[in-house]
Amino acid sequence: MKTDSRLASRFAALKAENRPGLVSYVTAGDPDMATSQRILNGLPDAGVDIIELGMPFSDPMADGPAIQKAALRALEGGQTQAKTLEMVRRFREEYATTPIVLMGYYNPIFCYGVERFLEDAAQAGVDGLIVVDLPPEHDDEICQPAARHGIDFIRLATPTTDAKRLPTVLANASGFIYYVSVAGVTGAGAATPESIERAVGDLKRHTQLPIGVGFGIRTPEQAASIGRFSDAVVVGSALVDCIEQANTGEEAVAKVHGLVRELSRSVRNCREEVSEPQVS
Amino acid sequence: MNKPFNPSASLPDGNGMFGSFGGRFVAETLMPLINELRDEYAAAKHDPEFQQELAYFQTDYVGRPSPLYFAERLTEHFGGAKIYLKREELNHTGAHKINNCIGQVLLAKRMGKKRIIAETGAGMHGVATATVAARFGLECVIYMGTTDIERQQPNVFRMKLLGAKVIPVTSGTGTLKDAMNEALRDWVTNIDDTFYIIGTVAGPHPYPAMVRDFQAVIGHETRRQMQEKEGRLPDSLVACIGGGSNAMGLFHPFLEDESVQMVGVEAGGKGVSTGKHAASLNGGAPGVLHGNRTYLLQNEDGQIIDAHSISAGLDYPGIGPEHAWLHEQGRVEYVSATDEEALEAFQICCREEGIIPALETAHALAEVAKRAPKLPHDHLMVVNLSGRGDKDMMSVAHYLGEKFQ
Secondary structure, three states, rough: OOOOOOHHHHHHHHHOOOOOEEEEEEEEOOOHHHHHHHHHHHHHHHHHOOOEEEEEOOOOOOOOOOHHHHHHHHHHOOOOOOHHHHHHHHHHOOOOOEEEEEEHHHHHHHHHOHHHHHHHHHHOOOOOEEEEEOOOHHOOOOOHHHOOOOEEEEEOOOOOOOOOHHHHHHOOOOOEEEEOOOOOOOOOOOOOHHHHHHHHHHHHOOOOEEEEEOOOOHHHHHHHHHOOOOOOEOHHHHHHHHHOOOOOOOHHHHHHHHHHHHHHHHHHHHOOHHHHHOOO | OOOOOOOOOOOOOOOOOOOOOOEOOHHHHHHHHHHHHHHHHHHHHHOHHHHHHHHHHHHHOOOOOOOEEHHHHHHHHHHHOOEEEEEEHOOOOOOOOHHHHHHHHHHHHOOOEEEEEEEEEOOOOHHHHHHHHOOOOOEEEEEEEEEHHHHHHHHHHHHOOOOOOEEEEEEEOOOOOHHHHHHHHHHOOOOOEEEOOOOOOOOOOOOOHHHHHOOHHHHHHHOOOOOOOOHHOEEEEEEOOOOOHOOOOHHHHHHHOOOEEEEEEEEEEEEEOOOOOHHHHHHHHEEOOOEEEEEEOOOOOEEEEOOOOOHHHHOOOOHHHHHHHHHOOOEEEEEEHHHHHHHHHHHHHHHHOOOOOOOHHHHHHHHHHHHHHOOOHHHHHHHHEEEEHHHHHHHHHHHHOOOOO
């Protein structure tokens, strides 16, 4: 793992504070580029440690209804790959240290041109990429070229990743490992904290990389229960739902940042609460 | 003229690639599943018992071999090439789709799966899947776009009668690609007991190769039947293409025969220049969707564009990766036929031969109408009559301005 990257520095700082990081997901351009930029630029102050920014795609086959609709809102609002990179550039003018990971599907990157995209992304200040439909079998497409541009390629591990497959998944991983806690689409039901803890423990035995856990985490309570044993928790669909439910851009910004503040408080204290007696 | 072609029986390669096309572009959750499927299929392919069982069902349940019929009246009508129809519409359930479904359901049974899912456009693959699921006593869920449900009502009812649950898909434009997204989402959620029967030569490896192999029975029979009737190989093969499974099934056994010309007919919709079409090769560009790299209809930012065709079965913005490869190799010629041309050919086939073809198939017949009159009488042309048109009665009546009382 590179030690000079924003992701590495952020995870080192979190470790020093003995707390998990909060990773937020919103789709770039949802519901429009200006509102989305305001949401993005307010995330660090609301308590987000690492930002995942979705690159909207017309056919998000691994996403549930919430993020599907977010992608459609963004695309109907005219969002493009170039505009998403522009949002990162504007964010970077204000924030030097909060890592940004772009998440999406391969086709919009392929169409933009992989080399050109990596060059522009590195220049805009992108730290990592999650490309859902690029498993290790296709590492030559983006994973390896991204390394040459200093961009981490964050690998997904899932409940179906067995011991035999795990080394393949970890081989070229960098940044952190994103543990997809349920076999399903984003926003689906959650697995039990016990089963997730077991899976994270298994992963930790095979990699030094930090482990972030996502899929199905919606509330401050869930985030806290997962944050006790993982290095980061990812919340996506619940934030995206805030945007859908808002009547105005103003309200969308306020709702997203409001939920982020609650989540942030919760993950900051979760390891201190662990020994306290349970109150019903 | 097709350029010389050096086919390789070993394609796709170990990564499921046909040149730069194909592959396994799926979420990590699905990777162990498709790798397991690849291994199981590889084993079944060389298992005499599996092949014997497949042959039994193809014969006694599907009704194979399908006839290679000399279309005397069509031949006279066009006045050129000698036209043969490969009668896939006479198969059980009325199309070529069941060739693949019977193969995949036997594989599902071999793997101990209890639940079958599938996507469908025109409903023919959905009906074929529901049929084999019923035959083997498996739970069956079919994803179908709401637009397609509306224009293919009879098939929706058939699926329900066969015991399948039909789930309407409202996302996107409610057509085949959206149904495929939803089936993939189901699969990723129900990993333990579910087998996904993809209906065409697309999707992640091993589907394009596996579906091709199950459909290749069409070409193998054609070869034998033409030898019996004419004592030689056909001169040209014509088939319609949505994802491209009926075309691949007919073409593949002839790829190494340089003298055999092959023509794939895409749905030109209102015309390829209008942007309202489903012609991925003639009007698209390479990209990645639904687990494979192939030609896609997409905008300049890599967003998938909705296809348009009068025929629900061709209304898909992609094409099987092996077709993309054959297109770039120049081995197969890919053309398109418009909605209007297909409707015209549809009626000619009804009146001249007493065969009501599917609207999908009518696109292949439209190319025959353009090509056959210019060819000599000794030119042997085989058209894959991939499906029957009963399901299209309401659509055709609507387009022709007729009203059912």
